Amino acid sequence: MSNLYSTKVTAVGGRNGTVKSEDGILDLSLALPKELGGKGGATNPEQLFAAGYAACFENAVIHVTRGRSDKVRDDDIEVVGEVGMAANGDGGFKLAVTLDIAITGLDQATAEEIVQAAHAVCPYSNAVRGNVEVALNVTTR
The missing domain is CATH 3.30.300.20 (K homology (KH) domain)
Incomplete structure (x- = not known):
């Protein structure tokens, strides 16, 4: 199958880490939500x-x-x-x-x-x- 579009995102550190796309446009910190016992303050x-x-x-x-x-x-x-x-x-x-x-x-x-x-x-x-x-x-x- 030929893809119409493909992208890669690298996650490091799991739910308390970071995600970054290969082109650098997506570059976010992650945090476990307070509702799940984490500190919150970042996306998930x-x-x-x-x-x-x-x-x-x-x-x-x-x-x-x-x-x-x-x-x-x-x-x-x-x-x-x-x-x-x-x-x-x-x-x-x-x-x-x-x-x-x-x-x-x-x-x-x-x-x-x-x-x-x-x-x-x-x-x-x-x-x-x-x-x-x-x-x-x-x-x-």
Whole structure:
């Protein structure tokens, strides 16, 4: 398979370390959240995943409407990503995702249809499907 895009990010020090992309644009300190017993004060993998999924999903919505008369433009949509972590019962952990998608200029039924189509093409959705519970909440403005 040929990639359309590829990037590399190096993590050092785990949840209390750093992450840096090969081009240096992403260069962040990480900290274990206070809610998990850490000091907080820096980003964490769940925030980074929520940000990436929200941005990618928003673009998937825009993508699926490109050939439609009811196009969604960049300023017509807002996606809030929430990532939760819980024990999985086997000594490990699992994630759950909620995406709150607000779209301007569409009726509710059309917005829901577009969001379902976006969920089918979004690379994040495809990566977690069957492994991470994803809730999609769609509203119109």
